Amino acid sequence: MSTTTAPSGCPFSGSLASAIDPDLATGELKPGASTDFPLMPEGEAVDMGHAPDGTPLLDPRIFNTMEFFRNPYPYYRIMRDHYPVFHDKLHNCYYVTRYDDITDCYFDDEGFNTIPKGASSGVLGNTQLELSGVEHRRRRNLYGQHLVGKSLNNRIPAIEQLAEEMIKDWDNMTPEQGVEDKDGTRTVALGKAFANEFPIRVVCQVLGFPDEAREDFYYWYNSMMSGLGGSETQQEGLEARQHLEDYVEGIVEERRKNPTFLYDQDGNSLGKDVISKLCETKLDGDYLSTEEITSNIALVVGGGGETTRGAILNMWYLLLQHPDQMAAVMEDEEKWDLAFHETLRHSTPIGGQPRHNTFDVELHGVHIPAGSLVNMVDFSANHDDRIFKDPETFDIFRDDLYSGKLLRSGYAKEGRYSHMAFGVGPHLCPGAWISHQEAVVGSKILSKHLKNPRIRVDLMPKDIDGESLAPIGLISVRELWLEYDLD
Numbered sequence: 001m002s003t004t005t006a007p008s009g010c011p012f013s014g015s016l017a018s019a020i021d022p023d024l025a026t027g028e029l030k031p032g033a034s035t036d037f038p039l040m041p042e043g044e045a046v047d048m049g050h051a052p053d054g055t056p057l058l059d060p061r062i063f064n065t066m067e068f069f070r071n072p073y074p075y076y077r078i079m080r081d082h083y084p085v086f087h088d089k090l091h092n093c094y095y096v097t098r099y100d101d102i103t104d105c106y107f108d109d110e111g112f113n114t115i116p117k118g119a120s121s122g123v124l125g126n127t128q129l130e131l132s133g134v135e136h137r138r139r140r141n142l143y144g145q146h147l148v149g150k151s152l153n154n155r156i157p158a159i160e161q162l163a164e165e166m167i168k169d170w171d172n173m174t175p176e177q178g179v180e181d182k183d184g185t186r187t188v189a190l191g192k193a194f195a196n197e198f199p200i201r202v203v204c205q206v207l208g209f210p211d212e213a214r215e216d217f218y219y220w221y222n223s224m225m226s227g228l229g230g231s232e233t234q235q236e237g238l239e240a241r242q243h244l245e246d247y248v249e250g251i252v253e254e255r256r257k258n259p260t261f262l263y264d265q266d267g268n269s270l271g272k273d274v275i276s277k278l279c280e281t282k283l284d285g286d287y288l289s290t291e292e293i294t295s296n297i298a299l300v301v302g303g304g305g306e307t308t309r310g311a312i313l314n315m316w317y318l319l320l321q322h323p324d325q326m327a328a329v330m331e332d333e334e335k336w337d338l339a340f341h342e343t344l345r346h347s348t349p350i351g352g353q354p355r356h357n358t359f360d361v362e363l364h365g366v367h368i369p370a371g372s373l374v375n376m377v378d379f380s381a382n383h384d385d386r387i388f389k390d391p392e393t394f395d396i397f398r399d400d401l402y403s404g405k406l407l408r409s410g411y412a413k414e415g416r417y418s419h420m421a422f423g424v425g426p427h428l429c430p431g432a433w434i435s436h437q438e439a440v441v442g443s444k445i446l447s448k449h450l451k452n453p454r455i456r457v458d459l460m461p462k463d464i465d466g467e468s469l470a471p472i473g474l475i476s477v478r479e480l481w482l483e484y485d486l487d
Ligand code: HEM
Pocket: 012, 114, 128, 129, 130, 140, 147, 203, 299, 300, 303, 304, 305, 307, 308, 311, 348, 349, 350, 353, 420, 421, 422, 423, 424, 426, 427, 428, 429, 430, 431, 432, 434, 435
């Protein structure tokens, strides 16, 4: 089995990523990052002084520190309580941090438009992520069918089969590949041996790449994702995108004549795969260009890997640190749904979204001139105690989080609120349903194989006391070392 390394970029970048910009693989801050702030116990903010009226001051240099990276939530609390719109003059942008305000801005895609030619466009090309209004709506549903509803449900057996195959491979894997057996127990690097690759295998299938393209697919995925991570790797990302476009060019005509299909476990057709659908799609009477088809594919490839991998690893990391909740999930597998949504609320892999305001705006007394960069901080919305009680507590049984059927156009139902991890409004993640199935179905299968699972604390990064496990902070768990009993 070939394993992928965790790439270092994501098209749905965390709002503060550009301000902080660490090396995601090592957690090291890049040159220029400030180290002037001490590392605080989790949940406590550095005292940066107070205004004469007692308001705590917030120095934006904190955003460039390791302290903020591992312990962001007390600073978001200061922002929500005292600067709900924070003008960061150092990084020349604004942050919106309250749940209700972010929701209003996301729904108002005329007033707060997505960023054309944003960070992802170089590598991924022009995608729907960067379009607003009518242009966005026309492209939004080109291939959505396989990511939702009945078609997705019919694909669950295929997702289960992929998970089973990957776990079966562990019997033949080496410590370098992330699996080691000793004294009746097995240690597994859950990222390397499962979560890094599982979501991209699912996406590769749904798109309709033939098996022989799988190795190329990993190359496109890894290089394009690294290319989103920074300027040094952008060239590599651009080359991979060109390689993908050349590949797509070679199959477009053939797929128009002879489309390929997805099937359920009984061999019934579920309709054309995503690539075949894109190849036959016409907008204003013209077929999509190869460039447009490639961009759509690149966005699904890019959007479907790193995000879901983070959700799976964060979920297991959090559950295993809360043994009572883990036990409840193991006892009743219906509770994986609760665990998935609470994980995305507590520690979402995607921190927020950038927008530009189209007009001059006055929000909470702050004037935002038209055309400013306004970051919607989903991390903060998910921890807004105006919405979620004890937001820093991981609790799959909380009664304020909506965990039912994902809400397309609303966000509050029966007194409960959705987390913000998938965004809301016109750009609500179309992969939300499939990533939910991947994480839940994959975890159900994992839980059947992992007897008495526990974290190999000795192999994991530690917090500042040198003993307890490091908090997740702003970056998803990079690797999760687990041990379980073999019989
Ligand atoms: C836990 C997993 C995931 C998270 C947290 C996530 C998060 C997000 C967020 C926050 C957005 C909104 C961007 C915005 O408002 O500008 C988004 C959009 C998008 N996501 Fe996901 N995503 C996940 C999984 C997936 C998967 C599995 C796919 C594909 C199979 C996918 C495909 C997309 C696409 C195509 C968009 C663009 C939608 C648009 O702009 O209209 N995502 N995602």
